Amino acid sequence: MKSAVVTGASSGIGAASARALAAAGYHVICAARRLDRLNDLASEIKGTAIECDITDASQVANLAAQVGPTLNVLVNNAGGALGADPVIEGDPEQWRRMYDINVIGTMQVTKALAPALIASGAGTIINIGSTAGRWAYEGGGGYTAVKHALAVVTETLRLELNGQPVRVSEIAPGMVHTEEFSLVRLGDQSKADAVYAGVAEPLLAEDIADAVQWVATRPQHVNVDLMIVKPIAQAAAHKVHRES
Numbered sequence: 001m002k003s004a005v006v007t008g009a010s011s012g013i014g015a016a017s018a019r020a021l022a023a024a025g026y027h028v029i030c031a032a033r034r035l036d037r038l039n040d041l042a043s044e045i046k047g048t049a050i051e052c053d054i055t056d057a058s059q060v061a062n063l064a065a066q067v068g069p070t071l072n073v074l075v076n077n078a079g080g081a082l083g084a085d086p087v088i089e090g091d092p093e094q095w096r097r098m099y100d101i102n103v104i105g106t107m108q109v110t111k112a113l114a115p116a117l118i119a120s121g122a123g124t125i126i127n128i129g130s131t132a133g134r135w136a137y138e139g140g141g142g143y144t145a146v147k148h149a150l151a152v153v154t155e156t157l158r159l160e161l162n163g164q165p166v167r168v169s170e171i172a173p174g175m176v177h178t179e180e181f182s183l184v185r186l187g188d189q190s191k192a193d194a195v196y197a198g199v200a201e202p203l204l205a206e207d208i209a210d211a212v213q214w215v216a217t218r219p220q221h222v223n224v225d226l227m228i229v230k231p232i233a234q235a236a237a238h239k240v241h242r243e244s
Ligand code: NAP
Pocket: 007, 008, 009, 010, 011, 012, 013, 014, 031, 032, 033, 034, 035, 052, 053, 054, 055, 077, 078, 079, 080, 081, 101, 105, 128, 129, 130, 131, 172, 173, 174, 175, 176, 177, 178, 179, 180, 181, 182, 184, 205
């Protein structure tokens, strides 16, 4: 049976991706910090739950040890935004934390699992970037910077793994209405709700999970470098149609 690791599988896009890969026949190893949520998901999809803070090298080493010698798919999804301040009002701690999770955490997990992906003879790495990794927007400061960094790391990885049996993709979503993303970012439910106010149909976690499943299940010689997915209401990061 093919295997997959999904980081940040305790909510949102990660949980939906774990379900989508399980439906496609993968044994899914679900990783995140909140083990209770992972346990529920793992029993639902007959997968495995592993508590792992991707910014902690020893927990990442434990994840790799439990994954074993081969792995087919790695979805580096754990990440997110903290704050929406203008650059000249930015909080250095929030910027450092975002870099730690979105970039260094992704690098640590990729480094730890690369031997198993290579050993499978047919590996796939899917990094969940963002349209924030392609275009700037006001108040995006720290988040746009880390997702731009992740996009470049993804491109670099593809170059460096050339000749190995591992393909490397980035899926870059626009606005996805997940339960926690904007709440974690803004720290307040009413501010989080305002992000999606009047938007007829933001993307759902399942829309991105569908893209993850599609990318993972193409024939192994097909490398989808970059998939940008936005809701029809979002023509650009800053141009969102809202119904009043
Ligand atoms: P979410 O519901 O807040 O999910 C974030 C996930 O990351 C959670 O499962 C969280 O689990 C995990 N996580 C956070 N810090 C972690 C750490 N240090 N170690 C391990 N896991 C950690 O957000 P989402 O909307 O599904 O977003 C998922 C990904 O898509 C993120 O990379 C985000 O930047 C990206 N994205 C989201 C949107 C959007 O509009 N929602 C758009 C573009 C891109 P624990 O708290 O249990 O650890």
